[in-house]
Amino acid sequence: MTAQSPKQAKSKNALVSVKHLTRDFDVSPPWLNRVLEGKKKAILQAVSDVSFEVAKNSVYALVGESGSGKSTIGKIVVGLLRPTSGTVEVGGVDLTHETDKTRIEETRVGIQMIFQDPYASLNPRWKVKDIIEEPVAARGRDVTGLAEKLLEQVGLSAADISKFPHEFSGGQRQRICIARALAAEPKLIVCDEPTSALDVSVQAQVLNLMSDLREEFGLTYLFISHDLTIVQHMADTIGVLYLGRLIEEAPRNELFDNPRHPYTQMLLEAAPKLDGFGREVEPPKGEIPDPINPPSGCAYHPRCPIAVERCKNERPEMKQRDKARVACFLAK
Amino acid sequence: MAKTVKKPVLSVKNLSVEIPTRQGILTPVDQLSFDIEQGKILGVVGESGAGKSMTGNAVIGLLDPPAHISGGEIRLKGKRIDNLEREALRKVRGKEIGMVFQDPLTSLNPLLPIGEQLTETILEHLPVNKNEAQERAIAALEEVGIPAAAQRINSYPHEFSGGMRQRVVIALALCAEPSLVIADEPTTALDVSVQAQIIALLKRLCRERGTAIMLITHDMGVIAETADEVAVMYAGRLAELGPVRNVLTSPTHPYTQGLMASTPLAAKGKKRLSQIPGAMPRLTDLPFGCAFHPRCPIAKDKCRSDPAPTIEAGGGKAACWYVNGEKS
Numbered sequence: 001m002t003a004q005s006p007k008q009a010k011s012k013n014a015l016v017s018v019k020h021l022t023r024d025f026d027v028s029p030p031w032l033n034r035v036l037e038g039k040k041k042a043i044l045q046a047v048s049d050v051s052f053e054v055a056k057n058s059v060y061a062l063v064g065e066s067g068s069g070k071s072t073i074g075k076i077v078v079g080l081l082r083p084t085s086g087t088v089e090v091g092g093v094d095l096t097h098e099t100d101k102t103r104i105e106e107t108r109v110g111i112q113m114i115f116q117d118p119y120a121s122l123n124p125r126w127k128v129k130d131i132i133e134e135p136v137a138a139r140g141r142d143v144t145g146l147a148e149k150l151l152e153q154v155g156l157s158a159a160d161i162s163k164f165p166h167e168f169s170g171g172q173r174q175r176i177c178i179a180r181a182l183a184a185e186p187k188l189i190v191c192d193e194p195t196s197a198l199d200v201s202v203q204a205q206v207l208n209l210m211s212d213l214r215e216e217f218g219l220t221y222l223f224i225s226h227d228l229t230i231v232q233h234m235a236d237t238i239g240v241l242y243l244g245r246l247i248e249e250a251p252r253n254e255l256f257d258n259p260r261h262p263y264t265q266m267l268l269e270a271a272p273k274l275d276g277f278g279r280e281v282e283p284p285k286g287e288i289p290d291p292i293n294p295p296s297g298c299a300y301h302p303r304c305p306i307a308v309e310r311c312k313n314e315r316p317e318m319k320q321r322d323k324a325r326v327a328c329f330l331a332k
Numbered sequence: 333m334a335k336t337v338k339k340p341v342l343s344v345k346n347l348s349v350e351i352p353t354r355q356g357i358l359t360p361v362d363q364l365s366f367d368i369e370q371g372k373i374l375g376v377v378g379e380s381g382a383g384k385s386m387t388g389n390a391v392i393g394l395l396d397p398p399a400h401i402s403g404g405e406i407r408l409k410g411k412r413i414d415n416l417e418r419e420a421l422r423k424v425r426g427k428e429i430g431m432v433f434q435d436p437l438t439s440l441n442p443l444l445p446i447g448e449q450l451t452e453t454i455l456e457h458l459p460v461n462k463n464e465a466q467e468r469a470i471a472a473l474e475e476v477g478i479p480a481a482a483q484r485i486n487s488y489p490h491e492f493s494g495g496m497r498q499r500v501v502i503a504l505a506l507c508a509e510p511s512l513v514i515a516d517e518p519t520t521a522l523d524v525s526v527q528a529q530i531i532a533l534l535k536r537l538c539r540e541r542g543t544a545i546m547l548i549t550h551d552m553g554v555i556a557e558t559a560d561e562v563a564v565m566y567a568g569r570l571a572e573l574g575p576v577r578n579v580l581t582s583p584t585h586p587y588t589q590g591l592m593a594s595t596p597l598a599a600k601g602k603k604r605l606s607q608i609p610g611a612m613p614r615l616t617d618l619p620f621g622c623a624f625h626p627r628c629p630i631a632k633d634k635c636r637s638d639p640a641p642t643i644e645a646g647g648g649k650a651a652c653w654y655v656n657g658e659k660s
Contacts, residue, residue, distance in 0.1 A: 065523035169611045199379035199612070200550065204594035204605040211604065226524070229553070233596035233605065270528035272553025274597040277577050279557050283529040287493055 015188060015220045016054035016077065021086035023047040023072055027292065044292050046072040048244040049086070051318070054188075054222060054237075059214070061223040061231040063267075064241035067288055070224045072244075074190045077222060078113045090188060109139070112181035116193035118173035122165040128176055129161040135184045150179040153216075155209060171202035178209065182217070190222045195230065207234060228271050232256055240264050243291055243299040250324035260324055260331040262304045298328070306330055339410050340367035341511050341544035342391065346404035347414075349383075349390050349568075351615075353398075358615040360386045362568045363404070365642075368512070368561075371542040373535075375559030375576065377549060379591075381612050383568035384548045388514045390414075391546070392429050393421045409511060427457040430505030434517035436497035439504075440489040446473075446500050447485030450507055457508035472503040476533060495526035499533065506537060513537075516548045531558055552595055556580055561648075564588050567613055567623035569639075574648015584646040584655045586628045622653070630654055 028034065028041040047069040054060040062070040075081040077088055079095065087096045093107040112135075115121040122131055132150055133143040148158035154175040165173055174194065181189050194210070195203040207230065213219060225231050231238055232252065239249040240261065248261040259265045266284045273279065286303040289295055295302050301311040308330065316327045349361035361383045368374045376384045389395050391406055393413070406414040413424055425431075433439040441449055450469035454460060460468065466485075473481035476499040489497055498518060505513055515534065519527040535558060538545050547558060555562050555576060562579045564572040564587065572585040583589045590608040592598055599605045610627045613619055619626050625635040634653050645655040 065525065171611055200552070200591060201379060201594045201608040202611055204596075204607040205609075207596070208604050208607055227596075228524070229596040233599055267524060270525050272527075272531075272551060272557050274553055274556050274580060274592075274595065276553070276557040277580075280535075281528050281532060281557075283532040284525040287495055287526060288523070 013055045014053040015056045015091060016060075016222065017087075017089040018053070018073070018077070019051050019087045019089075021047055021050045021073065021076065021088065022084045023069075023076060023081065024084045042292050045294070046244050046291070047076070047083075050241075050244070050246045051086075052239050052246060052249060054220060057214070057218050057220055058236040059221040059223050059234050061225060061235035061238045062241055063225055063228060063231050063238060065226060065267075065288055067243065067291055068241040069244035070226075070241050071192055073241075074113070074192050074222060074224045077188075078111050078190050079108055080113075109184050110187040112184055112186040112189050114174070114177050114181050114189060114191045114194045117197050118170055118177055119165075119197070121177055122173060124165055127162050127164060131165070131176065132161075132180050132183050135180065146183060147179075150182055151176075153182070153213070154179045155205075169202075170198050171205055174198060174206050175209065178206075178213070182213065185217075186219070188220045188222065190224070192224045193226070194223075196225070196227065203230075210234070228267065240267070243288065243294055245299055245327065246318065247300065247327045248324060249318070249326075254323045258324075260321060260326045261300075261328050262306055262330075263300045266303075340369050341409060342368045342546065343407040343410075344387075344391065344404070345407075347387070347390060347401065347406060348403040349386055349395065349399055350402040351399045353616075355616050359402075360399070360568045360615055361390060364565075364568075364570050365404075366563050366570070366573060368544040368546060370511070370544055371538060372560045373538055373545040373547055373558055375547045375549065375555035375562040376565060377552065377555055377562060377591075378565035378571075379550060379612050381567070381615070382565040384550075384565055385516050386568075387565070388431075388516050388546060388548050392425055392431055392514055394425075394431075423457075426453060426510075427508050428510050428512065430508070430510040430513040432498070432501050432505050432513065432515040432518045434520050436494060436501045436521070437489065439501050440497065442489055445486045445488055446492075450485075450504055453504060454507050468507065469503075472507045473500070475537075476500070476503045476506075477529075478503070495522055495529060498522060498526075498530055502530075502533065502537075506541075506543070509541070510543065512544045512546065514546045514548070517550070518547070519554060520549070520551070527554070534558065552580065552592065553597065564591070567618060568615070569623060570642060570649070570651055571624070572645075572648065572650040574646060574650075578647040582646060584648075585650040585652050586630055587624050588650075590627075590629075622651075 023046050025044045025046055027044045029039045033039050062073060064070045076083050083096060087094050090107050090111060093103055098104050129147040132147040136146060137143050147161045151160055152158050156175055195206050198206060223234055235252050237251055238255045239246050242263050248264045259268050270284050297313050298311040298316050301307040310329055316329050318325045318327045321331060345365050347361055347364045348359060351358045364387060378384050390401055401414050405412055408428055447469050451465040454465040454468050470481045470485055478484060478499055519530050537543060559576045562576045563570060566587050571587045572579055583592055593606040594608060608627050621637050622635040622640040625631040640651045640653050642649050642651045
């Protein structure tokens with residue numbers, strides 16, 4: 001847990017450092033179809049050359065529409081998927097290239113995940129006590145009183161330990177998921193749409209709980225969401241993804257007050273506003289293109305209102321602009 | 333026709349829905365009343381289990397047995413439709429009421445080209461021949477913004493993207509030129525940019541054709557931008573009904589107040605979201621009196637014993653004993 005070698009971490013404040021992360025999925029038709037019907041191999045690049053850092057004890061949010069690769073990045077960070085290329089460093093340990101197994105294991109224990117659907121992510125045949133204690137018991141640690149303590153920390157009753165998941169409501173189940181994630185005493189929690197399955201009033205409870213726990217345990221969150229309103233509330237830094245590419249990254253207020261990338265601007269403009277009575281939005285053009293055949297150059301150029309010739313031919317790199325990093329030739 | 337223009341397109345009075353179960357009779361919709369006028373959009377909001385979809389299904393006559401309408405009346409352009417025979421109801425549904433569901437993939441037949449699904453509906457409800465129906469189908473697809481409609485009419489649902497599929501469903505709901513469209517979470521399964529497109533489309537159709545729309549959603553932002561009036565439901569009952577601006581900016585019912593405060597949009601800059609304690613009660617054990625009282629910050633003894641009356645408040649109606657401040 002203390003394996004932190006400052007010499008490896010680029011900026012000393014970063015807990016997670018993702019560099020040039022790429023993940024390809026082979027979505028080719030079956031071999032026989034390729035031979036008989038002459039179909040080609042097809043590669044879907046879900047994540048394409050993404051680099052970012054998450055500062056210690058902060059909330060970094062990845063936002064994007066469906067197919068933008070946000071969940072894939074989350075899964076790679078926790079180790080559920082392997083990257084095709086690029087590196088993921090957590091606490092100074094390069095999880096993609098490190099060969100020392102104990103070091104990897106120590107780091108991995110410190111990374112936990114909360115999933116979107118609290119109905120699908122709890123084993124229906126296990127009691128709450130077993131669900132929460134399992135990650136600790138699996139490492140041969142002492143689990144006496146652990147489940148009771150954690151349940152109370154997430155706002156449930158210690159008397160609930162012998163209940164089954166179906167006896168709880170959606171919000172309570174998500175609390176159980178959080179308790180399970182906390183059991184391993186993590187440093188980093190990857191939250192993949194943690195409140196999308198919940199109602200507004202329950203969502204507020206869960207988000208508040210997550211904020212409280214972050215302060216209490218000094219947690220770092222990698223927060224994956226499509227909901228800009230939640231991100232605006234929770235995140236310190238926000239990375240916007242489009243078609244597997246990181247196109248803008250900025251501190252929260254900077255992003256919402258001064259979005260630089262045309263896609264971010266469109267996203268903020270299109271999101272419904274609570275005071276937008278009778279607001280007429282010019283609906284955005286087009287839809288997310290086919291990720292198997294992404295557009296050349298900047299992936300957003302076919303929908304971009306300000307695209308120029310260069311955008312079609314050349315992929316823009318992330319460039320520092322004031323407080324933000326933007327991948328756009330024309331961004332100021 | 334000229335006579336009915338002034339009347340609301342849809343008028344629901346004291347509608348109750350019951351489901352007999354082994355644990356007793358559940359009432360997912362209880363004494364609900366609202367009107368929708370021509371060319372207006374009524375937003376129906378509430379959390380899951382509030383009875384929003386059940387209300388929509390009751391209006392269009394799609395309640396799954398054993399759920400049934402146990403009281404009240406539903407009038408479409410002045411005519412009662414809640415007590416119609418099956419066959420008569422089938423004529424009204426489709427011709428007079430169009431329906432748009434949340435998931436566009438499950439509301440289209442995957443084995444039929446979309447053109448066939450459209451012409452089938454048009455032939456059923458309008459006095460036209462096959463060629464005219466085909467033309468109308470293409471026109472309907474063009475109207476909802478499907479590019480190259482004439483070529484795509486023979487495509488199957490899976491060949492369209494999610495947003496395009498939802499457009500097809502909307503075209504299907506509108507092709508018989510209904511006076512009322514019930515849209516049940518039409519944009520929940522869609523991305524933000526596509527959602528904006530679909531909302532703009534619904535608003536345009538409502539304006540151009542004078543269709544009344546009942547928009548069921550849990551998203552307050554969508555309601556704010558689309559609806560003229562909003563009905564807030566809680567545990568099958570109407571909590572508050574009124575013009576959208578009033579309800580969203582100065583809600584009178586404590587539930588609406590809590591709901592508005594708990595959306596992250598409302599928490600501008602604040603560190604914590606304000607939250608409503610607890611969760612929506614299950615229908616099997618609804619609290620006595622006002623269903624919201626266990627979570628209500630201003631609940632008093634009266635709320636625990638008697639259901640709250642629906643009274644005039646804040647330019648609309650609210651079901652609360654203490655809506656207009658402390659009196660009783």
